[in-house]
Amino acid sequence: MTKSEASGPSARADANLVLDINDLLDDYTSLIDRDDLERWPDLFVADGVYRVLSRENIERGLTAPLVYYYSQGMMRDRVTTLRDALTYEFVYTRHVTSPPRLRLRADGDVAVTSSFSIFQSTEAGVTRTFAVGAYEDIVTRTERGVKFRSRDVVLDTFGVLNNIAIPL
Amino acid sequence: MNTRQTPEWPASDFTRVPFRVFMDEDIEQLEQERVFDRVWCYLGMAIEVPGPGDYIVAYVGRTEVVLSRDEEGRLAAFVNSCSHRGAQVVRRIRGNAMSHTCPYHQWCFGARGELLGLPLLRGVKGKGGMPEDFDKTAHGLKALRVEEYKGLVFGTFSPTIGSLHDYLGPRMRPQIDRIFDRKPRVLGYYRQRIPANWKLYLENLKDHHGALLHLFHATFGIARPTMTARVALDVERGHSFTHLADNDEDKVQVRAAYAGTEQYREDYRLDDPSFLQVEPDYDDRVTNVIMSIFPNLMLGQVANTFQTRAIRPKGKDEFELFWTYLAFEDDDDEAIEGKLRQSNFIGPAGYISLEDGEAGRMVQIGIASRPHDSSFVEMGGRGALEDADNISTEVAVRAFWKRYAEAMAIDGDDRR
Ligand code: FES
Numbered sequence: 001m002t003k004s005e006a007s008g009p010s011a012r013a014d015a016n017l018v019l020d021i022n023d024l025l026d027d028y029t030s031l032i033d034r035d036d037l038e039r040w041p042d043l044f045v046a047d048g049v050y051r052v053l054s055r056e057n058i059e060r061g062l063t064a065p066l067v068y069y070y071s072q073g074m075m076r077d078r079v080t081t082l083r084d085a086l087t088y089e090f091v092y093t094r095h096v097t098s099p100p101r102l103r104l105r106a107d108g109d110v111a112v113t114s115s116f117s118i119f120q121s122t123e124a125g126v127t128r129t130f131a132v133g134a135y136e137d138i139v140t141r142t143e144r145g146v147k148f149r150s151r152d153v154v155l156d157t158f159g160v161l162n163n164i165a166i167p168l
Numbered sequence: 169m170n171t172r173q174t175p176e177w178p179a180s181d182f183t184r185v186p187f188r189v190f191m192d193e194d195i196e197q198l199e200q201e202r203v204f205d206r207v208w209c210y211l212g213m214a215i216e217v218p219g220p221g222d223y224i225v226a227y228v229g230r231t232e233v234v235l236s237r238d239e240e241g242r243l244a245a246f247v248n249s250c251s252h253r254g255a256q257v258v259r260r261i262r263g264n265a266m267s268h269t270c271p272y273h274q275w276c277f278g279a280r281g282e283l284l285g286l287p288l289l290r291g292v293k294g295k296g297g298m299p300e301d302f303d304k305t306a307h308g309l310k311a312l313r314v315e316e317y318k319g320l321v322f323g324t325f326s327p328t329i330g331s332l333h334d335y336l337g338p339r340m341r342p343q344i345d346r347i348f349d350r351k352p353r354v355l356g357y358y359r360q361r362i363p364a365n366w367k368l369y370l371e372n373l374k375d376h377h378g379a380l381l382h383l384f385h386a387t388f389g390i391a392r393p394t395m396t397a398r399v400a401l402d403v404e405r406g407h408s409f410t411h412l413a414d415n416d417e418d419k420v421q422v423r424a425a426y427a428g429t430e431q432y433r434e435d436y437r438l439d440d441p442s443f444l445q446v447e448p449d450y451d452d453r454v455t456n457v458i459m460s461i462f463p464n465l466m467l468g469q470v471a472n473t474f475q476t477r478a479i480r481p482k483g484k485d486e487f488e489l490f491w492t493y494l495a496f497e498d499d500d501d502e503a504i505e506g507k508l509r510q511s512n513f514i515g516p517a518g519y520i521s522l523e524d525g526e527a528g529r530m531v532q533i534g535i536a537s538r539p540h541d542s543s544f545v546e547m548g549g550r551g552a553l554e555d556a557d558n559i560s561t562e563v564a565v566r567a568f569w570k571r572y573a574e575a576m577a578i579d580g581d582d583r584r
């Protein structure tokens with residue numbers, strides 16, 4: 001069972017919601033690891049926010065993001081350019097994530113945090129740890145199911161191994 | 169001449185660069201002594217150490233140094249290695265302290281690196297302790313000379329080098345002023361560990377790849393080979409800058425310039441181009457200013473982003489690219505939001521700059537088995553090193569190598 005920090009029965013996310021959120025988180029990592037990036041923006045609401053942040057900057061109160069997309073359109077643009085324009089190393093990726101912590105917010109959305117490790121494997125099958133950090137999400141209920149209102153990818157590995165090409 | 173081999177240059181106009189300079193440990197060692205230890209090296213920005221006791225860790229080549237501010241508000245810098253037995257003294261990369269105590273045997277140093285005191289100086293009960301003639305003033309941390317230009321702080325180990333003002337020189341200073349006359353503030357830092365020799369990044373900053381490698385750049389109009397361009401050199405000092413500005417070129421010209429590549433696609437449209445449509449800070453239509461200060465500092469502008477990039481060698485085939493991303497005091501909330509949006513161009517994940525790391529990696533891998541071959545650097549012509557009014561040129565790359573080769577060939581006693 002996913003741990004809920006909110007107190008009182010009414011503040012706890014109901015079981016179906018918890019399962020839906022778990023599915024959303026799983027969909028996210030598995031579609032990236034399968035290179036099904038075209039579906040990645042669909043996990044967000046239309047004006048969803050996807051940011052990659054450095055723990056160093058957050059600790060210093062500095063606001064510069066490594067990535068700052070504030071619409072599904074910007075996420076789709078990233079995928080298009082990854083496919084057709086950008087030059088980067090081909091790697092297989094594998095996400096390993098912790099069980100999420102959920103907290104029901106007053107506005108009905110759910111704040112979700114989890115830890116991640118991302119491994120990269122080259123075409124020759126050599127694996128390296130690419131990044132570790134935490135996802136800090138706001139998940140919301142929509143007619144199309146639960147979606148990310150925002151996902152912040154907070155990097156402990158802010159000394160980035162060369163560059164970040166595909167979504168983390 | 170030093171007994172160690174200095175690189176040999178296959179062409180006197182630097183149209184060939186021996187690949188060995190990117191992969192040789194002896195050369196890397198020599199660079200520390202002959203390049204980094206003899207120049208003005210960028211340490212950081214004055215605003216990063218605003219008050220007494222503030223410090224940050226910086227690098228002169230591979231040497232870790234501390235930039236700090238003393239009780240009178242003066243800047244100082246010293247090597248972060250204990251004058252006793254060499255331990256790292258300052259152990260956080262930034263902070264505030266009026267004194268720094270080496271944890272190993274508790275030697276205590278002031279904000280200028282001077283030795284304040286040490287335990288057991290006179291031993292215990294008259295036994296042990298330092299010799300009678302021990303002179304505290306002779307055992308401070310090794311100090312650097314520090315000077316500042318428009319808030320950019322540099323340090324040097326050279327006792328003979330002239331002023332920083334002169335080191336930057338009359339060609340670069342107006343370019344620096346254009347940006348740094350405004351009071352900056354730090355929006356954030358980016359760090360990349362790029363698996364390439366640091367000099368490959370210098371080449372990258374100075375060549376004509378912008379509108380070629382960076383198809384995003386090209387496709388969405390940030391840089392096209394047909395833009396108004398200027399490549400300006402300070403050959404004597406080893407600096408250069410590249411300027412790009414919009415000139416409303418027509419599509420026919422652009423298409424002609426890209427003849428020979430299949431990658432340029434006029435039909436590209438961004439789904440959400442709003443981050444491109446940020447109100448620029450300057451109305452001079454300049455879209456890129458890439459300044460490179462010898463040996464390892466980039467200052468500049470990409471779209472409406474402003475930054476410093478320190479290129480920090482971490483071995484012969486790795487460097488850290490350390491970005492300081494800037495806003496300015498006069499930026500209002502909207503301007504700040506614009507700069508945050510445009511961060512999508514730069515940094516480790518930026519549309520433009522992620523590929524520069526990849527370029528370094530590709531070359532380092534590509535040349536690995538070719539130490540005795542050279543690159544071919546004739547775009548823009550051979551011979552004289554002169555300014556260019558277009559970006560179809562590698563002249564600034566050649567000028568960098570000329571300055572580098574001169575530094576590496578000089579043997580002398582002015583190094584530490
Ligand atoms: S090494 Fe620093 S006090 Fe001994």
Ligand SMILES: [Fe+2]
Nearest residue numbers: 378520521524
């Ligand atoms: Fe570039």
